[in-house]
Amino acid sequence: MNSPASRACGVQAARLSPAEYAIHFSDAHPPLTRAQALIEAERCYYCHDAPCITACPTGIDIPSFIHRIAQGNDRGAARAILEANPLGGMCARVCPTEQLCEQACVRNKNEDKPVEIGSLQRYATDAHLARPGTPLFTRAAPTGRQVAVVGSGPAGLACAHGLARLGHDVQLYEARPKLGGLNEYGLASYKTTDQFAQREVDWLLSIGGIHVHCNQALGRDLTLDGLLARHDAVFLGLGLGGVNALGIAEPEPPPQGLRNAVDFIADLRQCGGDYASLPVGRRVLVIGGGMTAVDAAVQARKLGAQEVSIIYRRGPQQMSASSVEQDWAQTNGVTLRHWAAPLQLLVEDGQLRGMRFAATAEQQGRLEPTGEQFELQADMVLKAIGQSYLPAAAGPALALRDGRIATDEQGRTSLARVWAGGDCRAGGRDLTVEAVEHGKRAALSIHAALGMASATAPAAELTPA
DSSP: OOOHHHHHHTOBSOOSOHHHHHHHTSOSSOOOOHHHHHHHHTTOOOOTTOHHHHHSTTOOOHHHHHHHHHTTOHHHHHHHHHHHOTTHHHHHHHSOTTTTHHHHOTHHHHSSOOOOHHHHHHHHHHHHHHSOOSOSOOOOSOOSOEEEEEOOSHHHHHHHHHHHHTTOEEEEEOSSSSSOTHHHHTSOTTTSOTTHHHHHHHHHHTTSOEEEEOSOOBTTTBOHHHHHHHSSEEEEOOOOOEEOOOSSOOOSSOOBTEEEHHHHHHHHHTSTTOGGGSOBOSEEEEEOSSHHHHHHHHHHHHTTOSEEEEEOSSOGGGOSSOHHHHHHHHHTTEEEEOSEEEEEEEEETTEEEEEEEEEEEEETTEEEEEEEEEEEEOSEEEEOSOEEOOTTTTOTTSOEETTEEOOOTTOBOSSTTEEEOGGGBTTOOOOHHHHHHHHHHHHHHHHHHHTSSSSOOOOOSOOOO
16 A cells, blocks of 8 residues: 555555556557458558568568458468567557658658558457467477577567577576566556567467576676577677666655656556556656657556656657657647756655756757756656666676677677677667567577587677777
8 A cells, every 4th residue: 555655745556446547558559450451451552662661670571461461361461470570569569660661651652641551560460369370480400509598578589589490499588577578568558458468478489499597687697608608609688777867966765756767667567457556646757758758657647647747858859759659648648848957856855846957958959058947846757768788797798889789780799609689789779670670680690600610600890898
């Protein structure tokens, strides 16, 4: 139940009725019916040199799978998707299609509305997972080679699945109790209902040859040297374990109501549908401008917060959250406040009371304070200003670039027999679909390396930072 401290600062659980929680955390974008899918599929021109394929980081043959839906061949459509993207079901739910394949759709030239590629992809993959039948993919003959995959987010799962299909024995290590990474712990509950992340994981594991080890963290339970001694190759899909600081003084101990947005979202995903048990403030401020900020802010509103604001230091065009996500936040009652930078947490008797901000403006390309300051009341502040890679886990041997693991295009790191992908890899866009592609490419690169006379792959031409 709510503690006296929680009640004093306005952070409370059970703000809504069970019926309200059920409505608020139902599927935000219900799937297409069969009739809707057929109508939408007929809108596709089935382009020969389809720009939507080029725009997809995993290169799904989009016209092909849509044509199969139109023909009533849902299984064939699912195969076309999952051949290119083994996490096609989750990507259909969370991928920013409005910035990728749908933005490239040629329908945009003649109409205001592209083909709903993401919705059609979900339709096909959901149909397969509901009635999988005989396996779509089977394993190649065993190679006798063993590969360690560290991290079970999109990159790790895609790599493990690709390696298993090629006949390798995969040991999959995950620091948390469940597989899935951000798909399980970091996405809004209304985006992935009915335990979809775990159902997709179960499908991926059904290929066979993947041995799961949860609660095994690199740097705590495992070392990179130890993994290399026991395996022919190692893939690191570590994600980003650090949360960036606000850049201002934060009291110690932290006041009641000050939280990392990623932890807030993880609690929502792991509550088992008992949303009434989760405390939320009456007035909530979310500091940041990305997808995590939007997911945290909207879910705070859905938990019953009366006022929720996202505070971002620059303008809407600079936010990493897409315009669709920004509109979604506002539709759900979230206020977007731009051109404001945190100055001070306002704390009274150990309780969070609000924040002071500096108004900002862009001057000759630089962000500068205008001299104006203002305060906003709040009993909960969620930090969503980005995450960072923690290099201590893997050790100092790996070269870094811009604070993340440096690799070549195939994911090879500066250390022989070690590949990396996903958010921990330098140069990416922190997209689920891009992480999947990293894992796919690394699996093929590892397979090629293990097929040589020596199991030692040449290191990428990188030097330690």
